[in-house]
Amino acid sequence: MRITLNVWRQKNARDAGGFEKYDCPNVSEDMSFLEMLDVVNEDLIAKGRDPIAFDHDCREGICGMCGFMISGVAHGPESGTTVCQLHMRKFKDGDELWLEPWRAKGFPIIRDLTVDRSALDRIVASGGFVSVHTGSAIDGNAIPVPKPNADLAMDAAQCIGCGACVAACPNASASLFTSAKISHLALLPQGQPERDRRAINMVERMNAEGFGHCTNIGECEAVCPKEIKIENIARMNRDYLCASFKKRPEVKRVED
């Protein structure tokens, strides 16, 4: 099949960037999207030109490294799928596609389709420690966890931090990501001791990183490759709201 690509090319964060057109005449429908880009890049390297930079790692849909916009949709047209697990058979012969990086103030562009997502790592880090036993393994049933809660926590914990939610949101909000990270601990007994502090710190870090607010429209949920539900955002809101009003002055620490 023949595919025409319009790819965003940008040398570095300061470069203005722009689209470049690539004709791909021999695309196999069995290729993944990234394998198709590999072929384009081999051709570019053979011609002595710069290959298209894009993030990828496991190519199994579980690591969260890959991801860019394909014709206006984060991770492309197949729902619940990362770009690496999207196959060319989902497209038609003669399709013209537009590839763009995630666009958000919190995700500065590194090069072409790669963006710096360390803001998401800083949100997770701001959650702080979790009081769990780290000695010898404790008995499997020592801490009772209701099965529905374990399932919900696992659903939230599926978040791979790819950033598609931010990319799809008209406000570039990181609410779905942050709420998934807050939820998977808030739903478990092990997450209770620091629950309030975690909600406040992670929400404030999310705001400080320059992500927008949530308007409850659900675009994030539609593109999430792990199908995280916006019910988690409601849980984050509830936790933040309750924590903000329950909060008492803390004893000042010596440092920071």
Add this chain to the structure above:
Amino acid sequence: MSTASQSVSDAGPLARFLSSTLGKKTVMAVTGFIMFGFVVGHLVGNLQVFAGDGGVKLNAYAAFLKNTPALLWGTRIVVGFSLIAHVWAAAGLKRLSNEARPVQYKMHKHLQSTAASKNMFWGGISLFFYIIYHLLHLTVGVASPIAGSFSHTNIYGNMIASFQNPALVAVYVFAMFALGMHLYHGLYSLFQTLGLSHPAYMPRIRLGAKVFGALIAIGFSSMPVAILLGAVK
């Protein structure tokens, strides 16, 4: 920690809450719900225009409000404050949202969001200007088309005289359509914002938001339309 976030943590708990996006969203949800309550009361009161008594009941209701300043001014102060807080929070959030994506996409498709949810800001702006006109038109009585003949006691007569004008009726019906759409997303959204979400209730909350949005839009629009068509004289 940067100095900016340090100063936030030093602020009082309320200031800290209001400076966050979730705090501002909470303000929008609570004040929006207060204004929704006002709109329901306003609609029920005004529907007395259909009493078929030449406005006796409606004018008596208006006189009752005027003679009960605690109720009238209490409502005006609470709703006025809610409106200001709602607009303040919306402006702050919109500014953050504009800053959050400095470079726009060439192509950006929306997959599941409703038209109502995507137009909350511009719908809200339209409603803000409508409210200013509406107050000048039927509360203060200084806006056309009845600026000269406005009566502070015969509000039924004010309505009948105004809504003979098809252009004005069109403005009112359009504003009520915008209000219905705003309420459709807003009533659903406020539950999500306040964290009152449960998969068992969310479909019903969505349905309820749709029904209330439609009832309010149709209920308010019915009055100018009925007057224009001569069904209410």
